[in-house]
Amino acid sequence: MFENRGDPPPFQQDFVKNVKHHFKQEGEAWLERLPEIIKQCEQIWQLEMKEPYVLSINYVAPAVRIDGRKLVVKLSIPGEDFAYELEALRHLESPAIVQLIDFDEKLGALLLERIEPGVTLAEVEEEDKACRIAADVFEQLIREPLGETALPTTEDREASLAKIIADYPKGCGPISQSVLLEAQRTFHRLHSTRKKQWVLHGDFHHYNVLQSGEKEWKAIDPKGLIGEREYDLVQYLLNKLPEENPVSVIDQRIKIFTDILKLDKQRLVLWGFCHSVLATCWTVEEDGNYHRPFFQTIAAFRQIHQNNYRRDIDEAKIR
Structure with missing residues (x-):
């Protein structure tokens, strides 16, 4: 289920544009590594990542773990912003914020609960x-x-x-x-x-x-x-x-x-x-x-x- 799935589909054009605009050469290098990062996350956490949500500068996709649990994987360029989000999730842990299941700092990866139905307050x-x-x-x-x-x-x-x-x-x-x-x-x-x-x-x-x-x-x-x-x-x-x-x-x-x-x-x-x-x-x-x-x-x-x-x-x- 989690092996030899090939590369993920082509990334959304606006996502690629935003990453290159915000992060310049670092962003381009990260985009090149991203297919491999996705595969590593699937192997480490024994899950299958699905089609991503509409993206801005982070890669966020629903995932299903081998035990059937529905989760979300969020991938960011490792660095200060990733570290701040990770620390904030730990400090603010409560029923009022998305649950952090696991993380991998080297990959810039967060494994999160999937919130459903997940409609935003804007609606x-x-x-x-x-x-x-x-x-x-x-x-x-x-x-x-x-x-x-x-x-x-x-x-x-x-x-x-x-x-x-x-x-x-x-x-x-x-x-x-x-x-x-x-x-x-x-x-x-x-x-x-x-x-x-x-x-x-x-x-x-x-x-x-x-x-x-x-x-x-x-x-x-x-x-x-x-x-x-x-x-x-x-x-x-x-x-x-x-x-x-x-x-x-x-x-x-x-x-x-x-x-x-x-x-x-x-x-x-x-x-x-x-x-x-x-x-x-x-x-x-x-x-x-x-x-x-x-x-x-x-x-x-x-x-x-x-x-x-x-x-x-x-x-x-x-x-």
Whole structure:
């Protein structure tokens, strides 16, 4: 069943393009090794990998083990990102996150439970219902750090913005220098007033929360991050928004999250402003294209802060 199956089918074109774009020569070399890595995983774990899901920069495919158990194999380029995800899965282990069955660091391979039916939270049409489900998963998920950790921190995100400012002194894409500096100042003020840090998911949004069984939901694909809980909800706020005027949707999501999770609303809004600036910068291409929905949220967080606290971001009285 698991021997002499030949090479896997040709890889998805967008997957190949994305890997080469993100990882350059390292990505090309990994793609060449990938058929052999797939065969090794099948042999080591005694399973058969099926047709992969729609891929981005990792190879993820359903698999069936020799005992009939349905699983998922996720293959990544070995390195920091793989190590961070592995550590995050260990730290955040709970009924609210996909179960790690086994791993092989040299191969960059994770063996995971298969979550079924596996529909994403993005498919829940009712906005408030989806947000409450997300809050329930999040509440079970986040943990206090257990001793030393190599995971990146929100200070690293601030440093990433500082590098962008140094590299693009006149502004980055649609974002002016003054807004970049305002976000940097806000990052610094939030870090200087921080009270407690947590192990965060690092990429918590609609498409990384899957339905498990009839009523349960689980998070997948943690990046791993150390910081305040409020920061970890920002990526959810940036996703699945209306094309125009996202203010009311973001504001309602913030209200639900802060009410259920007992979080600091102002800090969530300010983290949202900082991260929306950084997230937009990350999407700016050499030809000037950028992700407009992220860019729109910069003004949205500014307006939400003004509406709630009657002050601009730079004048915020941060507790």
